[in-house]
Amino acid sequence: MGHRPRRLPTALPRPGALAAFVLLLAAPVAGPLQRSVGRAEDLPPPPTAAPATGATSATVTATFKGTETCVRCHRSEQGEWTGPATTLHWREDAHSRAHLALTPTNERTAAIERVLGIEARRTRACVACHSHSSAEPAVTEETPLLHAGISCETCHGASSAYLEPHAAKEWRFLPTEKKSSFGMHDLRSPSVKAANCAACHVGDIGSGRLVTHAMYAAGHPPLRPFEVESFSAALGPHWRRIEAKPEQVRAEAAAAGYRTEAAGPIDRSLIEGLGVLRQSVRLAADLAAVAEGETPQVSWPELSLHDCRACHHALILPSERQALGYRRHVPGRPTLPRWPLGLAGAALRSTPDQPAVDDLLTPLLAEFDAVPFGSPRRVVVAAKGPLAGIDAAIATLTPGRAPGDEAGDRAAIEALASAGAAADDIDAARVVAAALLPALATSPTWGADERRDACDRIAAILGLDPAGMSPGSHRPAPTATPDIRAVRAAFILPAPTAAR
Numbered sequence: 154m155g156h157r158p159r160r161l162p163t164a165l166p167r168p169g170a171l172a173a174f175v176l177l178l179a180a181p182v183a184g185p186l187q188r189s190v191g192r193a194e195d196l197p198p199p200p201t202a203a204p205a206t207g208a209t210s211a212t213v214t215a216t217f218k219g220t221e222t223c224v225r226c227h228r229s230e231q232g233e234w235t236g237p238a239t240t241l242h243w244r245e246d247a248h249s250r251a252h253l254a255l256t257p258t259n260e261r262t263a264a265i266e267r268v269l270g271i272e273a274r275r276t277r278a279c280v281a282c283h284s285h286s287s288a289e290p291a292v293t294e295e296t297p298l299l300h301a302g303i304s305c306e307t308c309h310g311a312s313s314a315y316l317e318p319h320a321a322k323e324w325r326f327l328p329t330e331k332k333s334s335f336g337m338h339d340l341r342s343p344s345v346k347a348a349n350c351a352a353c354h355v356g357d358i359g360s361g362r363l364v365t366h367a368m369y370a371a372g373h374p375p376l377r378p379f380e381v382e383s384f385s386a387a388l389g390p391h392w393r394r395i396e397a398k399p400e401q402v403r404a405e406a407a408a409a410g411y412r413t414e415a416a417g418p419i420d421r422s423l424i425e426g427l428g429v430l431r432q433s434v435r436l437a438a439d440l441a442a443v444a445e446g447e448t449p450q451v452s453w454p455e456l457s458l459h460d461c462r463a464c465h466h467a468l469i470l471p472s473e474r475q476a477l478g479y480r481r482h483v484p485g486r487p488t489l490p491r492w493p494l495g496l497a498g499a500a501l502r503s504t505p506d507q508p509a510v511d512d513l514l515t516p517l518l519a520e521f522d523a524v525p526f527g528s529p530r531r532v533v534v535a536a537k538g539p540l541a542g543i544d545a546a547i548a549t550l551t552p553g554r555a556p557g558d559e560a561g562d563r564a565a566i567e568a569l570a571s572a573g574a575a576a577d578d579i580d581a582a583r584v585v586a587a588a589l590l591p592a593l594a595t596s597p598t599w600g601a602d603e604r605r606d607a608c609d610r611i612a613a614i615l616g617l618d619p620a621g622m623s624p625g626s627h628r629p630a631p632t633a634t635p636d637i638r639a640v641r642a643a644f645i646l647p648a649p650t651a652a653r
């Protein structure tokens with residue numbers, strides 16, 4: 154396939170390094186809840202563990218220069234490659250303002266502060282996701298124009314080494330591994346991008362990011378099941394795909410042998426689905442590593458690691474869970490979150506020689522069946538196989554099929570639909586649908602009417618927007634949870650008619 158190197162998220166950080174950092178995480182919330190961390194000086198030192206924000210093995214030690222540095226150039230046209238929309242869109246997306254959620258004028262935050270006895274703005278465990286990780290110094294250049302939310306460098310990488318070379322014209326078509334060696338994360342790679350987003354939208358021990366159960370119980374909104382492409386679309390992306398760039402740029406890229414888009418949209422979603430599952434498994438493994446360390450810094454069990462609905466459901470009979478059965482899982486023992494399994498399952502199913510997602514995770518899930526909440530020591534060991542398996546699957550799918558492979562797209566759509574038709578979790582079905590709907594809506598394999606009917610049916614029952622993702626549209630509709638059997642039935646596609 155393309156010349157693009159396979160690029161995987163970083164390896165597990167060392168447990169010893171993790172322990173130091175989790176002190177930060179645990180100090181305000183998992184420790185004595187009333188402990189005040191009111192003054193900035195109270196904050197512990199930065200962590201040394203590798204974060205999962207897209208860094209690669211070639212990571213350099215780099216420092217942060219601040220958003221103002223980037224915006225100086227990126228608020229105007231930068232050749233034909235990137236334009237003023239970059240800063241414009243970022244300024245309007247949720248991230249540039251994410252720190253504002255931490256002020257006490259936010260009612261939820263005020264409630265969280267009251268219950269946990271913290272001041273959110275000065276609590277590393279909140280700031281790590283709503284502004285910058287503890288590896289990144291506070292941004293000082295806040296102006297009315299430019300807020301101190303999640304900075305360019307939080308996602309793109311600390312810039313001290315790449316700032317100069319990347320503004321040169323030669324930079325554009327450098328191989329991605331060369332760019333990464335200067336510390337710029339290869340966010341066009343689906344697996345790197347998934348690791349980056351999921352570090353905050355799922356959690357990441359290496360960069361001090363975890364919504365603990367105490368935070369949830371105190372009022373933090375549940376993190377929503379995350380599908381990278383639809384959430385990207387909902388952001389109002391500040392980037393353009395290569396096919397949307399001017400003809401001249403595309404020609405130059407082709408002449409230089411440079412492909413920024415190795416994968417078409419369906420493969421991007423599938424690879425990212427595996428990346429998100431990887432982050433979810435890694436979160437459990439990393440937290441277990443800290444919990445079983447010599448001086449454990451976190452309490453175990455940590456309920457937020459588990460499937461919320463294992464505990465938070467109504468006591469009604471007959472129950473849907475009982476009717477569906479528990480797969481191979483011991484009834485009544487909280488397992489890991491199930492929402493990442495549908496899309497990752499479809500990714501595995503659409504790739505040759507890959508195990509089923511349940512088989513891949515069996516050694517790990519067995520630990521949560523063996524004793525309630527699992528033993529951290531055993532979880533650390535049991536996670537290794539599944540993580541390696543997920544990495545292998547990502548490597549097999551990477552760099553992905555180029556756009557325009559109709560037969561391959563059809564197989565991927567069918568894998569997604571069968572994952573939806575077998576879903577035993579409503580959020581797993583939503584994540585699958587987020588990847589399936591845009592693919593199905595434009596597939597030439599089904600007739601226009603059939604596609605539209607199928608998309609409308611799936612979208613309606615899940616409360617999604619069939620027309621594609623727009624800001625806010627990925628929010629599940631606030632209706633009652635639909636019957637999972639009706640959800641499954643909605644995913645059964647008609648036979649292809651190939652009417653164009």
Ligand code: HEC
Pocket residue numbers: 254255259261262265273276278279280281282283352353354355356357362363364368373374375376377
């Ligand atoms: C692991 C990353 C993470 C951590 C840690 C975290 N948050 Fe959040 N927070 C998020 C994300 C992501 C959302 C958006 C939720 C969604 O839409 O899925 C959010 C949403 C919120 C919201 C609602 C959004 C709004 O604008 O009203 C508030 C309030 C909030 N967080 C406060 C806090 C506070 C206070 C803390 C510390 C006790 C904290 N968060 C810790 C990631 C995090």
Ligand code: HEC
Pocket residue numbers: 220223224227234235239240243248303304305306307308309340341346391392393394
């Ligand atoms: C929440 C993470 C995040 C933040 C914050 C962020 N970016 Fe990005 N940026 C991305 C991702 C992801 C991509 C590429 C996505 C893809 O190709 O699928 C990207 C792409 C880009 C591109 C490539 C544009 C193109 O059309 O080729 C530029 C330039 C860029 N970002 C600059 C910035 C600047 C400047 C800031 C701060 C003002 C910023 N980004 C903030 C995640 C982020």
Ligand code: HEC
Pocket residue numbers: 218219222223224225226227231232234235305306309312316319320321322323324325326332
């Ligand atoms: C001196 C001006 C300048 C500054 C400062 C600057 N950029 Fe850029 N940036 C550019 C130009 C010019 C391009 C397009 C390069 C090209 O033509 O290949 C670019 C491209 C990019 C891209 C797309 C790269 C790719 O390979 O597709 C990203 C991402 C990016 N910049 C991020 C940043 C971030 C983050 C910062 C701040 C740390 C920053 N830039 C600061 C001028 C600048």
Ligand code: HEC
Pocket residue numbers: 247248250251252253254281282283284285303307308346349350351352353354381384385387388624625
């Ligand atoms: C540094 C942590 C961080 C990273 C990295 C990050 N996010 Fe977020 N994201 C947040 C937080 C915190 C919020 C909630 C902000 C608020 O509501 O105040 C959020 C909100 C969002 C929202 C808006 C949700 C809504 O309420 O509508 C979308 C969409 C989103 N993120 C997508 C992405 C994507 C896509 C990526 C990767 C390219 C990404 N995020 C990377 C922390 C992060």
Ligand code: HEC
Pocket residue numbers: 366369370371372375376456457458459460461462463464465487
């Ligand atoms: C092992 C069981 C278990 C799991 C798993 C679990 N919780 Fe809880 N949760 C509890 C218990 C017990 C309470 C305390 C109830 C009380 O105080 O009466 C609680 C309380 C809460 C509360 C406040 C009380 C309420 O119902 O409004 C919220 C919100 C919450 N949990 C959210 C979550 C989220 C989000 C997840 C998944 C990330 C989750 N929980 C996973 C057992 C669990």
